[in-house]
Amino acid sequence: MQPLKFKMQRLTSQIKRAIALLNNDDVIAIPTETVYGLAENVHSEKATSKIFKLKNRPSFNPLIVHIKLLAYLENVAIDIPDKAIKLAETFFPGALTLVLKKQTTIPDSVTAGKVTVAVRVPNHPVTISLLEQLNFPLAAPGANPFGSISPTSAEHVYTYFKDKLSLILDGGICQKGLESTIIGFQNNQPILYRHGSISVEEIESVIGKLKIITKNETTPDAPGMLSKHYAPITKTFLTSDVNELIKKHFGKKIGLLLFDQKITGATILCQEILSTTSNLEQAASNLYSALHRLDKLRLDVIIAERFPDAGLGKTINDKLERASK
Ligand code: AMP
Ligand code: MG
Numbered sequence: 001m002q003p004l005k006f007k008m009q010r011l012t013s014q015i016k017r018a019i020a021l022l023n024n025d026d027v028i029a030i031p032t033e034t035v036y037g038l039a040e041n042v043h044s045e046k047a048t049s050k051i052f053k054l055k056n057r058p059s060f061n062p063l064i065v066h067i068k069l070l071a072y073l074e075n076v077a078i079d080i081p082d083k084a085i086k087l088a089e090t091f092f093p094g095a096l097t098l099v100l101k102k103q104t105t106i107p108d109s110v111t112a113g114k115v116t117v118a119v120r121v122p123n124h125p126v127t128i129s130l131l132e133q134l135n136f137p138l139a140a141p142g143a144n145p146f147g148s149i150s151p152t153s154a155e156h157v158y159t160y161f162k163d164k165l166s167l168i169l170d171g172g173i174c175q176k177g178l179e180s181t182i183i184g185f186q187n188n189q190p191i192l193y194r195h196g197s198i199s200v201e202e203i204e205s206v207i208g209k210l211k212i213i214t215k216n217e218t219t220p221d222a223p224g225m226l227s228k229h230y231a232p233i234t235k236t237f238l239t240s241d242v243n244e245l246i247k248k249h250f251g252k253k254i255g256l257l258l259f260d261q262k263i264t265g266a267t268i269l270c271q272e273i274l275s276t277t278s279n280l281e282q283a284a285s286n287l288y289s290a291l292h293r294l295d296k297l298r299l300d301v302i303i304a305e306r307f308p309d310a311g312l313g314k315t316i317n318d319k320l321e322r323a324s325k
Helices: 004-023 043-054 070-074 081-091 125-132 154-164 200-207 242-248 280-295 313-321
Strands: 028-030 036-042 063-068 094-102 116-118 183-185 189-193 234-238 254-258 268-274 301-305
Touching: 004 028, 004 036, 004 125, 004 234, 028 094, 028 125, 028 154, 036 043, 036 063, 070 081, 070 094, 070 116, 081 094, 081 183, 081 189, 081 200, 189 200, 200 313, 234 242, 234 313, 242 254, 268 280, 280 301, 280 313
Parallel strands: 063 116, 094 183, 234 301, 254 268, 254 301
Antiparallel strands: 028 036, 094 116, 183 189
């Protein structure tokens, strides 16, 4: 173990480097409580195009703008609905992204030409400290190539981008481990654009009923909700009957992704149990790292167990459905 003082000194110098790189139109990786992000100065057109290129991200898919405090929301967005303010007051800093009408100062390249902007206040000490020392917000999508499993550790980011990034700020393992929940508005009515770390139930307890866009429904307001997303390379199945699928794939190299219990009696190469205490938050935070591990094993198939359809179980099922498309 490194002494704390040494670690702190190293972190301070890394943040200094991050500031210099961001001021110089460069892209770096940052830790957040959800997943790692690729970050850039929101006003740098050069860095924005670098992010789209690095991620191989379609140009119609806008980035999330990260601000340091709720008080800065009005620098980024206008005509903010009351329900959005209520959500921001409840969940900022945290894993909630609001889609609002954008300020003219937010470049079209960041919002993919849309009149709206996605914005959140991240809750990770390293990135909070970085934002506090910058005089611009950061545009930061997930630090993964488009369509691949989101990164929840600095090692995941390095595996994806190797030396294409000048700096990966290492903030340890992401505490939530799932993307932010995205809420937008149509005629002041709140709509769920993406399931995430904050459950539908938690959101509804603050602002009442949400409109939920059903699977596969595409809407120009939620350009990033492509049905295949967050996917491992290995063929993945999601099922309520794991044993039946094991039988069906008899003779193949199988890996299992399970909620809380091992499957006994089956000859399986690897079983990832996401929470032995049946805790959905713990399962959520372990989901992507388990998928990364399974995907490295050169299996024929990954069989994932469907989670209870409540709270974060809904988010986990949504991510696994996209992974198994
Ligand atoms: P990522 O940063 O990779 O988690 O992706 C950001 C997500 O935010 C994508 O699903 C985007 O489509 C979504 N997003 C960003 N800006 C907007 C916007 N203006 N309207 C709707 N969705 C947005
Ligand atoms: Mg992403």
